[in-house]
Every structure is written in structure tokens, then in C-alpha cells.
Amino acid sequence: MTQKHIRPRRSMLYVPGDKPRALEKARTLPVDGVIFDLEDAVAPEAKDAARAGIAAALAGDWGGRELILRVSAADCAADFDLADRLALDGVLLPKVEDAATVLAAAGRTRHPIWSMIETPLGVLRAAGIAGAGDRLAGFVVGTNDLVKDLRARHVPDRTPILTALSLILLAAxxxxxAAIDGVHLGLDDMAGLEAACRQGRDMGFDGKTLVHPAGIDIANRIFGPDAQEVAQARRIIAAWAEARAAGKGVARIDGQMVEQLHVDQAEALVALAEAVAAAA
Structure with a gap:
């Protein structure tokens, strides 16, 4: 039997709250999640208009997309007041550096909490932040801010931040x-985006944050289940069921030993494939 429902988070698109056309378009895109942005993407003088725009946009039908509001700051009362009037799936806190920030935010909203890990201190404290209660749903990596604070450079293989990415993923x-990888800077660099998605997927991230719809199909394809991998996963599950029925603790398929850990991985992959198919 496959695991219970797993929510696809292959592609998570940031949409500035003060861009009505972008908000309207996002409703039609094949994206797994939308992050309505009130932080860096919105100028201070446009915050009120952005809040109104997000409220109006959320009055419509968003299908099964995961809807998350990134607040201006972890203690922004106006943003939390807005959040609790809306049908959201979560609130994303920027620049989280300690567990106390998560716990305080949990007292301000009924929604699940997501944390941006995007500073050196946040990375070093990621394990403590991850343990900040059962209201925390996941981490989103802020790679641009992290590169800036490290005084590093954006390079194709992301070597300067691989240690940070690993620490964040381990803590999550x-x-x-859940753990969502950071954005890719090159808006016209689809080959670079694809490489970054493959790297993030191979590391273990659930999906990719995006700042432009052009990257959605790439993220969905790379972080989504491959048909051949799903077929193999179903064979592993079937072989395991046969072995268990015969009273065996291991199974054999294509010359490889199959144990419970392989079955767990196979069931998770099949559950993801089923969730993606259901959302299509």
C-alpha cells in the first residue's frame, strides 16, 4: 500500500502582491504552489496596495495549488491580519534566524508556518529552527541573500553555498x-535553471522556487516522478508484497536485494506520482 497523500511542491512561484496581472495569470499556470510576496519584491509605499491585491486575487478559484503568503517581516501585524482573513495554506517568514521567531509567529496566525533560511546565522541554527514545534511546515532557501551575506559569487555549480544547502536540508x-530550493537568477538561462533543478533534486529538495513562469515546466519535469522510475517503484512494491506473503524479510528484483527502506522510497515515489496525476 502506498503512503498517504504527498503534496507536490515541484514548482513554487513568487508573485509580487502589487502586480495584478501577474496575480491573475498565476491562477492559470501549471504551478504546484504560489507564494504571494509582500517582502522584498514590494516597495514600502506599495505594501497596502499589495495587501488589497492579494486579498482580491484570493477571492477566486485557485484549484489545488498551495497558497502561501510571504510576509514583510516576522512581526508585521498588518500582514498577519491579512493572512488570517484569507484561505491560505501557509505563511512564509523571511530571514528566520532562531526558533523563537517561529514560535512567536505561530501565536499570530492559525496557518502553518514556513521559514526562509537565507542568512549565515539562519543556516547555522537551522537544526534548532526545524525543531520549533509542530506548526512548522518547511524551509525555503533564500540563496540570493545567502550569497550576498557570504560575500560569495553566483557560479553555475553553486559551490559556495553547497554546504549551506546541505545543512538546511539535513535539518529539515x-x-x-519540506525543503524548497532557492531561485535561479538567470531569467533567460533555461539551461542553467535545468542544471540547478537537477542538482537540487539530486540533493533531496522537494522543488524549486521560481520568479518567472518560464521555469515552471522545467521544475515540474525534473522534480516530478519519471515514468520509468515509477514503473520500477511499482515492481519493487509488488516484489516486496510477494516476499512478505512468503514469510521472507527481503525480496530480490533484477539481481538487487530489496529491503523495507527501498519499499518506503518506492511508496513515496508512487504517492508523489499519484498526487501529480490527480492535480493535472
Missing amino acids: RAHGL
Whole structure:
């Protein structure tokens, strides 16, 4: 039997709250999640208009997309007041550097909490932040701010931040949290985006944050389940069921030993494939 429903988070698109056309278009895109942005993408003088725009946009039908509001700051009362009037799936806190910030935000909203990990201190404290109670749903990596604070450079293989990415991912997985990779800077560099998505997928991230719709299909394809991998996963599950029925603790398929951990991985992949198919 496959695992319970797994929510696809292959593609998570940032949409500035003060861009009505972008908000309207996002409703029609094949994206798994939309992050309505009130932070860096919105100028201070445009915050009120952005809040009104997001409220109006959310009055419509968004299908099964995951809807998350990135607040201006972890203690912005106006943004949290807005959040609790809306049908959201989560609130994203920028620049989280300690567990206390998550716990305080949990007291301000009924929605699940997501944390941006985008500073050196946030990375070093990621394990503690990940353990900040059962209201925390996941981490989103802010790679641009992290590169800036490290005084590093944006390079294709992301070598300067691989340690940080690994620490964030380790902390998330240790506490059963989702982990979404940071954005790719080159808006016209689809080959670079594809390479970054493959790297993030191979590391273990659930999906990619995006700043332009052009990257959605790439992220969905790379972070989505491959048909051949799904077929193999179903064979592993079937072989395991046969072995268990015969009273065996291991199975054999294509000359390889299959144990419970392989079955767990196979079931997770099949559950993701089923969730993606259901959302199509």
C-alpha cells in the first residue's frame, strides 16, 4: 500500500502582491504552489496596495495549488491580519534566524508556518529552527541573500553555498519538514535553471522556487516522478508484497536485494506520482 497523500511542491512561484496581472495569470499556470510576496519584491509605499491585491486575487478559484503568503517581516501585524482573513495554506517568514521567531509567529496566525533560511546565522541554527514545534511546515532557501551575506559569487555549480544547502536540508529532513530550493537568477538561462533543478533534486529538495513562469515546466519535469522510475517503484512494491506473503524479510528484483527502506522510497515515489496525476 502506498503512503498517504504527498503534496507536490515541484514548482513554487513568487508573485509580487502589487502586480495584478501577474496575480491573475498565476491562477492559470501549471504551478504546484504560489507564494504571494509582500517582502522584498514590494516597495514600502506599495505594501497596502499589495495587501488589497492579494486579498482580491484570493477571492477566486485557485484549484489545488498551495497558497502561501510571504510576509514583510516576522512581526508585521498588518500582514498577519491579512493572512488570517484569507484561505491560505501557509505563511512564509523571511530571514528566520532562531526558533523563537517561529514560535512567536505561530501565536499570530492559525496557518502553518514556513521559514526562509537565507542568512549565515539562519543556516547555522537551522537544526534548532526545524525543531520549533509542530506548526512548522518547511524551509525555503533564500540563496540570493545567502550569497550576498557570504560575500560569495553566483557560479553555475553553486559551490559556495553547497554546504549551506546541505545543512538546511539535513535539518529539515531530521524533523520531517519540506525543503524548497532557492531561485535561479538567470531569467533567460533555461539551461542553467535545468542544471540547478537537477542538482537540487539530486540533493533531496522537494522543488524549486521560481520568479518567472518560464521555469515552471522545467521544475515540474525534473522534480516530478519519471515514468520509468515509477514503473520500477511499482515492481519493487509488488516484489516486496510477494516476499512478505512468503514469510521472507527481503525480496530480490533484477539481481538487487530489496529491503523495507527501498519499499518506503518506492511508496513515496508512487504517492508523489499519484498526487501529480490527480492535480493535472
